Amino acid sequence: MTDESSGEQVTVIVDRALVFLSRGEVVEQLVVLLLVLIVSRIMSRALWWTIDLGRKRLPSSARLARLLETGVSSRLLDLVRAGSAPTIGIVLATVTKRELEAAGRVTGLLEELIGVFVVLLAGEIVMTGLTGGLEPAEGRRHRRRFFKPLIAIIVGLMILNHLADLGRLASAPAVEAFGSPLSVGALFVATLGIWFWTDAINLMNTVVVDFVSKHTSFNDGSAEATLLLVRYGLILMGITYGVGQLQLDASTVAAITGGLSVGIGFGMREVLGNFISGSFLLFERSLRPGDIVEMDEQIGTVERLTVRSTTVRTIDNEEIVVPNQRFFTQSFKTFTGTDEKVRFNVVVMANCDNDVEHVRGVLHRVASSHPEILDDPRPDAWVEDGFGNNIVSYRLNMWSASPLAIPRLRSDVVRLVWIAFQDAGIALVFPDMKVHSNASAGEHLWSPSITPHSSTDGANASAPQSNPQDLQVSRATS
Amino acid sequence: MEYGPSTLRPSKYSPREAKKRRLLALHRVAGISLAVGLLGLSLTSCELNRRRVLVWHDWPDPQAEVLIELLQGYSELDPSLRLIIEYVPSGELEARFIDEVRSGFGPDVMLGVDADRLADLVAADAVRSISPAQSADHRFDQLEARALQVMAIDGSQQGVPLAGFTDVLYFRDGIEPPSTLHAVIDLAEAGYTTGIPVDFVGAYWGVDAFGGTVFGDDNTLAPDDGFVEWMEWMLEAGPQPNVILGGDYESLRDSFARGRIDLFVGSSGELAQLRSVLSEPPSDGGEPRFGLTTLPGATNEAPGGFLEIEGMVINRHTDHMTEALALLEYLTNVPSQGRIARSGLGRIPINESVAIDPTISPVEAALLRQQRRSVVLPRSFEENLADLTDLGNEIYLQVARGLLPPADAGAVLRARYDELTRVEHD
Numbered sequence: 001m002t003d004e005s006s007g008e009q010v011t012v013i014v015d016r017a018l019v020f021l022s023r024g025e026v027v028e029q030l031v032v033l034l035l036v037l038i039v040s041r042i043m044s045r046a047l048w049w050t051i052d053l054g055r056k057r058l059p060s061s062a063r064l065a066r067l068l069e070t071g072v073s074s075r076l077l078d079l080v081r082a083g084s085a086p087t088i089g090i091v092l093a094t095v096t097k098r099e100l101e102a103a104g105r106v107t108g109l110l111e112e113l114i115g116v117f118v119v120l121l122a123g124e125i126v127m128t129g130l131t132g133g134l135e136p137a138e139g140r141r142h143r144r145r146f147f148k149p150l151i152a153i154i155v156g157l158m159i160l161n162h163l164a165d166l167g168r169l170a171s172a173p174a175v176e177a178f179g180s181p182l183s184v185g186a187l188f189v190a191t192l193g194i195w196f197w198t199d200a201i202n203l204m205n206t207v208v209v210d211f212v213s214k215h216t217s218f219n220d221g222s223a224e225a226t227l228l229l230v231r232y233g234l235i236l237m238g239i240t241y242g243v244g245q246l247q248l249d250a251s252t253v254a255a256i257t258g259g260l261s262v263g264i265g266f267g268m269r270e271v272l273g274n275f276i277s278g279s280f281l282l283f284e285r286s287l288r289p290g291d292i293v294e295m296d297e298q299i300g301t302v303e304r305l306t307v308r309s310t311t312v313r314t315i316d317n318e319e320i321v322v323p324n325q326r327f328f329t330q331s332f333k334t335f336t337g338t339d340e341k342v343r344f345n346v347v348v349m350a351n352c353d354n355d356v357e358h359v360r361g362v363l364h365r366v367a368s369s370h371p372e373i374l375d376d377p378r379p380d381a382w383v384e385d386g387f388g389n390n391i392v393s394y395r396l397n398m399w400s401a402s403p404l405a406i407p408r409l410r411s412d413v414v415r416l417v418w419i420a421f422q423d424a425g426i427a428l429v430f431p432d433m434k435v436h437s438n439a440s441a442g443e444h445l446w447s448p449s450i451t452p453h454s455s456t457d458g459a460n461a462s463a464p465q466s467n468p469q470d471l472q473v474s475r476a477t478s
Numbered sequence: 479m480e481y482g483p484s485t486l487r488p489s490k491y492s493p494r495e496a497k498k499r500r501l502l503a504l505h506r507v508a509g510i511s512l513a514v515g516l517l518g519l520s521l522t523s524c525e526l527n528r529r530r531v532l533v534w535h536d537w538p539d540p541q542a543e544v545l546i547e548l549l550q551g552y553s554e555l556d557p558s559l560r561l562i563i564e565y566v567p568s569g570e571l572e573a574r575f576i577d578e579v580r581s582g583f584g585p586d587v588m589l590g591v592d593a594d595r596l597a598d599l600v601a602a603d604a605v606r607s608i609s610p611a612q613s614a615d616h617r618f619d620q621l622e623a624r625a626l627q628v629m630a631i632d633g634s635q636q637g638v639p640l641a642g643f644t645d646v647l648y649f650r651d652g653i654e655p656p657s658t659l660h661a662v663i664d665l666a667e668a669g670y671t672t673g674i675p676v677d678f679v680g681a682y683w684g685v686d687a688f689g690g691t692v693f694g695d696d697n698t699l700a701p702d703d704g705f706v707e708w709m710e711w712m713l714e715a716g717p718q719p720n721v722i723l724g725g726d727y728e729s730l731r732d733s734f735a736r737g738r739i740d741l742f743v744g745s746s747g748e749l750a751q752l753r754s755v756l757s758e759p760p761s762d763g764g765e766p767r768f769g770l771t772t773l774p775g776a777t778n779e780a781p782g783g784f785l786e787i788e789g790m791v792i793n794r795h796t797d798h799m800t801e802a803l804a805l806l807e808y809l810t811n812v813p814s815q816g817r818i819a820r821s822g823l824g825r826i827p828i829n830e831s832v833a834i835d836p837t838i839s840p841v842e843a844a845l846l847r848q849q850r851r852s853v854v855l856p857r858s859f860e861e862n863l864a865d866l867t868d869l870g871n872e873i874y875l876q877v878a879r880g881l882l883p884p885a886d887a888g889a890v891l892r893a894r895y896d897e898l899t900r901v902e903h904d
Contacts, residue, residue, distance in 0.1 A: 015562050019530045022797045025582035106795070108581025162583045165564060 009172045009184070013164045020162070029109040036096055036113060040089035047088075048081060075132035082128055086121040090114055116155055123151055130207050133214065138206065146199040153192065178252040190242040197238035205231045228289075228305060270325070274308045277328035281305065287327055292340070292403045294333035295322065299403060315404060335403035341374065342403040346413050347384065348394045349429050350421075356383060356392065362424050363396045366416045372409055374399040391429055528560045531801050534575070536568035536590035541750055544821040545589070552808050559801060568592075572599060579604040579793055586796040587805055589640060593628045593787040597860055600631050605791040606799065608635040616807040624854045625828040628787040631857065637791040638806045641818055641825035644852040645683050645783030646770045646845065648734060648752065649741045655771040656741075657778055659687060659711055665741070666720035673722040673730040673742035676712065676878065678870025679784055680727065680743070683773045684708035686853055687781035692870075692891065697858040699866075699895045701888030707776070709877050709884030716878060723878065734768075743773065745786070746845055749824030770841055772848045782851035788825065819846070865898055 020026045097110040127147045131139035160166065170185025205227050212227075265272075281287045291302045293312065300312035300320065310327060312320045326332075335342050350359050360381040367379030377399050385393040396417075400409055421428060491499060537545045546563060553561050564585070566574055571588065572595040578584035579602070591599070599605050613619055618626065618638055625639035649655045653670060656662045662672050675681060685692060688711075690704010715721045722730075722739060730742040735755045749770065756767050772780035790809065792802045808814060815827035819834060819842050826849040836843035859866060873891045876882035882890060 012562060012564075015530055015560065016532060019532045019562065019586070020583055022530070023582055023795050024797070025795050029582055106580070106582045108579075108583075112581065162578070162581065165566075 009164065009169050013160070013169075016163045025106040026109075029106060032096060032100070033109055033113055036089065036093050036110070040085060040092050043088050043092070044085035047084060075128060078132065079125060079128040082124040083121050086117040086124065089117040090121070093117060112158060116158065119154060120151060123147060130203065133210050134206060142199075142203050142206070146196065146203055150196060177246070178248050178256060180247060180249045180252070182246055182248075186245040186247065189245040193245075194239055194242040197242070198235050201231050201234045201238070270323070271308065274324045277324035278306060278308060278310075281310075281324055281327060287334070290336070292335040294335070295320075295326075295330075299335075301404065315407070340401060340403065341377075341399050342406065343377075343397055343399050344406045344410060345395050345397045346410060346417065348396065348417055348421075349391045350394065350426055351429055352390050352392045354392070354426050358424070359392075359394060359426060362420050362426065363394060363417065366413060366420045367396055367398050370409065370412060370416070372400065372405060373413075374401060528558055529798060529801060530560045530562060531587060531796075531798050531805065532562045532564070532585040533805070534564050534566050534571065534585040534588045534590075536566055536571045538565070538567075541821075541823050544818065544823065548809065548814050548817060552805060555808075556804075561805075575599065575791075575793075576602040576604050579795060582795050584793050584795070586793050586798050587790060587802045588793070589788075589790050589809070591637060591789040591791050593639075593789050594860065594863065596629060596636055596789065596791070597631060599791060600636050604794060605636050606794040606796065608638065608792070608803070610635075612803055616803050618807070618810065620829060620831060621810055622828045622830050624785060624852075625787050627857075628785070628854055629789045637789040638810060639787045639828040640790050640809060641788045641815075642828055642849050642852070643745050643747045643786040643788070643824060643826065644845075644849050645680065645743055645773060646746050646848050647741060647743055647773050648748070648768055648770045650734075650737075651767045651769065653740055655769065656774045657772075657780070659684075659715075659774050659776055662721070662741075662774055663715060663718060666715075666718045669720060670740040671720040671722060671738070673725060673733060673739045674715075675726055675730060675743060676723045676874050677726070678867045678874065681708075681712075681874065682853065683743070683781045683783035684711065686783070686851075687773070687775045689776070691853075692888070693856050693859065697862070697899065699892040701891055705888045705891075706884050709874075709887050711776075712874075712878065713880075713884060746770075746824035746826060746848070747786075749822065749841070749845075753822055766841075771844045772851065780848065780851050782848070782853045785849065785852035785854050787828070862895075862899060866895060869894055869898065 093110050093114045097107045097114070100107045100110065127139075127143060131142050134142075157166065160169070170183060170188070172184050173181035174184045174187050175182050209227055287293070287302060287305060287310065289302050289305050292299065293302060294300075295312070298312075298314050298320065300314040300318075302310055303313045303319065304311040308324065310322045310324055312322060314320065348359075348363065360383075363381035364379060367373050367381075368375070373379055379396065379398040382395045382397065383392060384395040385391075396413065398409070398413065400406055418428070533549065535542065535545055542565060549561050549563055553559060568590060571590060572592065575584050575588055576599065584604070596605075608618070613635055618635070621639060622642075625642055626635065629635065629637040629639050647655060653665070656665055656672075666672060674684075682692075685701075685705050685708045688704035688707040690702045690706075690708065692699050692701040692705055694700030712723055716723050722733075725733075727744045727748060730739065731744055731748045731752065733739045734742050734744075735752060752768060753766050773783065775781045790806050792799065792806070796802055810829055812829055812831050815829040815832045816834075818825050819827040819832060820839060822841075824845070826845045832846070834843045834846055855863070869891065873882065873887050873894075877884055877887050
């Protein structure tokens with residue numbers, strides 16, 4: 001009845017355990033329980049080993065294997081595999097319990113074991129349902145971080161319930177902080193409780209994002225940004241509740257944190273800056289997951305937006321972690337601010353002997369024939385520069401729905417222009433590059449000078465150029 | 479040392495995965511070491527060589543202080559025994575015991591068992607019976623026979639009584655308590671208000687006051703003239719402005735505590751609660767501003783209400799039967815029973831050798847006198863007690879409202895009870 005410290009409670013738990021372990025009925029049940037656990041595990045593994053072996057050996061099962069590896073069948077297979085051990089456990093424990101009851105033995109713990117198996121099976125069903133659509137590695141991560149520890153704690157509490165009065169144990173003071181005694185229960189809620197709450201929120205967030213992106217027409221980025229805000233809100237609520245459970249003396253906490261705030265402010269200035277920038281980015285919606293941005297001359301997609309940093313995945317599949325403050329304090333280019341349409345162009349040089357309208361028509365046709373080049377706004381071919389060195393330079397402007405597709409589209413257009421010019425009899429012009437060499441001094445002087453140089457078939461148009469850096473030159477040695 | 483292809487096998491895990499696995503293994507080792515360390519520390523502090531007896535009780539604070547003091551006294555007598563004492567709320571006590579015993583757990587000894595629930599414990603095969611030899615060895619045969627009988631089922635002693643409760647008359651300081659029912663009316667006419675609960679269990683003492691009974695043999699009811707006379711007295715007293723017939727123990731106790739009534743019939747178990755609110759100075763240790771005495775009878779002889787027994791049982795799985803029996807013997811011996819009697823908790827000792835000087839402890843002496851007059855509900859009625867109580871309450875109400883003549887009340891009660899038990903048996 002009196003308040004016992006957690007140390008005394010631990011002593012009581014051990015005392016109780018010793019009382020119970022001195023009873024033959026308890027020891028007998030524990031041995032049976034252990035055997036049931038081991039046998040059900042072995043049986044489950046043996047069953048799946050046999051099934052997997054059969055699938056490998058039997059040629060006729062190849063189709064079945066392929067079927068099982070797709071979609072719903074795959075999830076069902078995961079569920080059956082995950083649920084096999086608890087199911088076998090339920091059957092085995094039930095049969096054992098019945099036999100022991102018939103023999104007049106005590107079977108309460110076996111009954112509880114059946115309950116644990118049922119909880120495990122239900123948990124497996126829920127987890128498979130939730131994580132079935134996720135990447136296997138992501139699903140495994142959530143199982144490892146959330147589901148397995150949760151089950152372990154439930155089972156632990158079930159065992160502890162026999163050894164201690166959980167209500168009293170929870171209210172027993174464990175330590176003292178800021179002049180307030182912290183109870184075991186409050187510490188449990190403030191640590192593991194927050195941990196599980198955060199993980200549960202993260203899991204639900206992942207599942208909802210996955211569902212939204214796969215099964216709805218919502219904009220992926222905006223849905224994810226909204227969920228991110230909801231997630232942080234819920235996590236904050238959980239932390240506030242968990243810390244509130246500690247019932248710390250508010251005035252003492254205020255005095256101590258007030259003194260530390262200066263040091264914390266300096267130490268965590270960058271972190272706080274990033275946090276505040278991240279919050280503004282989320283609230284202003286100036287940056288959302290899924291946005292395509294260019295920063296430091298690198299284009300990439302915003303993968304994740306957290307309160308501290310933003311992860312951008314480049315076209316080369318590199319992940320760049322950018323502190324939020326940079327997005328907040330520096331300008332960056334976004335291709336998806338209001339819409340995702342992006343203009344790009346290809347420069348083509350042709351001999352001035354060619355009919356300008358003919359060349360423009362060919363370029364139009366090339367652009368219009370590509371399915372990924374938008375019709376609205378229409379592609380357009382401009383005469384960019386003319387007559388110098390007898391070359392007319394054309395710029396073909398086109399629009400793409402995705403900025404990330406531009407390098408590929410550019411390649412496609414250059415290839416198609418090449419073919420179309422050949423078909424239309426428009427000669428490609430290759431700028432010459434003359435290299436002056438002082439052979440006696442052993443020096444070579446490179447002197448690029450562009451002159452019309454027709455291709456071998458006698459046509460006179462230059463190769464299409466996507467940009468000056470890509471300028472193709474022919475080299476002549478003098 | 480040479481490393482050939484056969485000795486330097488590539489790991490099946492990536493370096494990152496391997497590092498994670500190593501860390502995980504390290505955590506596991508650290509966790510197991512911590513657990514083993516804590517367990518070792520606990521075991522060291524627990525002194526493995528001591529015998530341990532787990533005891534549950536349902537005495538709430540501050541009443542539990544008396545019990546814990548007694549149990550600590552016992553621990554001092556036998557230092558090699560460690561008593562682990564735990565409180566379980568009375569509403570949960572029996573149910574949790576049954577639940578725990580089903581798995582082989584539960585306390586070795588449970589104190590505070592409501593005798594009404596003993597049959598449930600026995601039906602669940604949760605308690606270990608005490609043989610006549612054990613009973614004699616531990617001097618349980620010196621306890622009050624009726625109380626022992628309450629803790630026996632089919633002739634087998636399933637537990638041992640710890641203390642009893644019964645109905646008594648509480649009165650405010652300065653009032654001469656009535657010893658007869660006639661005097662109750664006189665007090666009412668003099669302006670003193672008396673509260674009497676009117677339900678089958680709480681008002682049964684009235685039947686005994688007229689020398690009657692309602693119980694026959696073999697689970698049959700046989701209300702006699704005493705029952706009729708009691709009904710008639712209630713009809714006569716009911717219209718009196720200062721006689722309150724009705725209400726339960728709690729509401730009458732609250733009215734008494736607030737000064738709205740001057741006397742009331744209530745369970746001796748209300749004593750502790752009343753002492754905490756009606757003492758001078760107002761604390762548990764203060765002098766009570768009220769008294770209690772035996773119930774008023776039709777004559778000067780005090781009638782008896784039902785005897786409620788608070789018992790003790792032993793877990794069927796206990797590995798410490800000898801220690802458990804010794805503990806029960808200690809709690810029922812004269813010094814322990816005397817301590818319980820003097821605790822002011824309204825618990826009445828069941829050891830017949832306990833003697834209380836009425837000049838020193840008038841309240842405790844009155845409780846003891848009242849208990850000696852109390853009536854034990856026959857075991858055969860235990861099973862249908864709830865139905866019988868409901869039926870009895872209904873009959874009392876009908877008589878009070880004038881819907882049923884007192885002369886017919888007994889016959890109606892018997893007929894309806896017979897019908898009820900016949901239907902249940904069918």
